[in-house]
Structures are given as structure tokens and as C-alpha cells.
Amino acid sequence: DTEVTQTPKHLVMGMTNKKSLKCEQHMGHRAMYWYKQKAKKPPELMFVYSYEKLSINESVPSRFSPECPNSSLLNLHLHALQPEDSALYLCASSQGRLTINEKLFFGSGTQLSVL
Amino acid sequence: AQKVTQAQTEISVVEKEDVTLDCVYETRDTTYYLFWYKQPPSGELVFLIRRNSFDEQNEISGRYSWNFQKSTSSFNFTITASQVVDSAVYFCALSESPMDSNYQLIWGAGTKLIIKP
Numbered sequence: 001d002t003e004v005t006q007t008p009k010h011l012v013m014g015m016t017n018k019k020s021l022k023c024e025q026h027m028g029h030r031a032m033y034w035y036k037q038k039a040k041k042p043p044e045l046m047f048v049y050s051y052e053k054l055s056i057n058e059s060v061p062s063r064f065s066p067e068c069p070n071s072s073l074l075n076l077h078l079h080a081l082q083p084e085d086s087a088l089y090l091c092a093s094s095q096g097r098l099t100i101n102e103k104l105f106f107g108s109g110t111q112l113s114v115l
Numbered sequence: 116a117q118k119v120t121q122a123q124t125e126i127s128v129v130e131k132e133d134v135t136l137d138c139v140y141e142t143r144d145t146t147y148y149l150f151w152y153k154q155p156p157s158g159e160l161v162f163l164i165r166r167n168s169f170d171e172q173n174e175i176s177g178r179y180s181w182n183f184q185k186s187t188s189s190f191n192f193t194i195t196a197s198q199v200v201d202s203a204v205y206f207c208a209l210s211e212s213p214m215d216s217n218y219q220l221i222w223g224a225g226t227k228l229i230i231k232p
């Protein structure tokens with residue numbers, strides 16, 4: 001089973017809503033990532049959890065709040081988003097501690113629209 | 116300055132043609148890794164290959180081949196006898212010293228490949 005599952009696939013929310021994106025993997029990977037991808041652009045790293053601890057936060061606004069309840073799950077809590085936050089949000093995982101040769105396994109993403 | 120350059124924004128070929136996607140990178144590190152990922156319309160990025168800076172051997176996997184040349188800082192990707200299912204955006208990426216990049220992958224802008232039947 002080499003799959004990263006993300007839910008929901010599509011999400012439309014208003015600027016005052018609170019919603020959560022979910023990501024799950026059962027490959028025994030110990031690093032999990034959130035990426036944001038705007039149309040026709042490469043992915044931008046937001047957060048990395050390594051062994052369930054937040055290791056990297058790429059200066060992401062506080063309206064995005066990550067959570068890693070256990071080694072298989074990763075959530076992204078959204079609150080008071082702006083229309084410019086509309087994008088494809090991708091979750092990824094990799095095997096172990098952060099190294100520069102990590103091969104990433106991606107989910108198919110949540111397409112988020114903020115109205 | 117861009118560290119990973121994919122100069123071809125979009126390439127369109129007819130099925131069964133061969134096509135090469137270019138990737139030029141820039142790093143001052145001696146130890147680094149290069150990657151190619153494929154992103155079909157479904158959105159999921161799929162790992163294709165990883166190559167470390169000490170291994171310049173070219174690689175072939177079925178219809179896919181990669182040409183790594185340190186002398187020209189290039190890591191080009193060729194699809195032989197292209198098929199419609201190869202249509203996707205292809206990203207080249209660089210991973211270098213964490214002191215320079217904090218474990219971030221440095222992505223190229225991507226090349227959109229369209230294979231027409």
C-alpha cells in the first residue's frame with residue numbers, strides 16, 4: 001500500500017468558516033508534509049512534521065494550523081482564510097528523519113476555493 | 116537567480132514521437148540530489164527518479180531515460196515513443212545542503228507536456 005489519502009478532494013469555504021484538511025498514510029513513514037500549489041506553479045512547502053514533531057514552518061500565516069495526531073495522520077486546520085489562499089493543498093510523506101535525499105509520496109490534494 | 120531552470124514551459128508532440136525535457140540546475144554544494152516528478156491532471160505528484168551528485172551514470176526505465184551531466188549542470192529527461200498517458204506537468208527538483216535550503220526541495224517551474232493522439 002503506497003498511498004497517501006487526502007480528504008476532502010474539493011472544498012469551498014467562506015472567509016469566516018473553519019474547516020480542516022485531512023491526510024493519512026499507512027506506509028510507516030515518519031515525515032509528513034503540507035504543500036500549497038497555485039495553478040501553473042510548483043508546490044511551495046508549508047510545514048514538515050518529523051516523528052510527529054513540527055520540524056519546519058515556512059513562515060506560514062497563523063490562519064493555517066497544522067496538527068499531527070499520530071504518525072499516520074496529518075491535519076491542516078483553516079480559519080479566516082483569504083481568497084488568495086485558494087489553491088491545491090498537497091500532503092506528502094517520506095520514510096524517515098529529514099535528509100536531503102528523501103523521496104516524497106504525494107496525495108492527490110484538496111482543491112480549496114475561498115469565497 | 117533560479118536554481119532549477121526548466122526553460123520549456125510547454126511542449127506538444129504527436130504520439131510515438133520522442134521528447135526531451137530539459138533541466139538545468141545551480142548549486143555550490145558537492146553533495147546534492149536531483150529529482151523528477153510527474154503531475155498528471157489528477158493532481159498527485161508522482162516520483163520518477165532520484166539521482167545523487169556522485170552518480171553520473173545515465174538511467175533507463177522502460178520508455179523513460181535520464182541524462183545527468185555535471186559538466187553542464189543538466190539533468191534531462193527523455194520519453195521515447197511518447198503516449199497520451201504521458202501528458203502531464205513534469206517538475207525537476209534539487210535538494211542540497213540543509214544549511215542552504217533547510218531540507219526544502221527547490222523546484223523548477225515545470226514543463227507541461229501534451230501528447231496528441
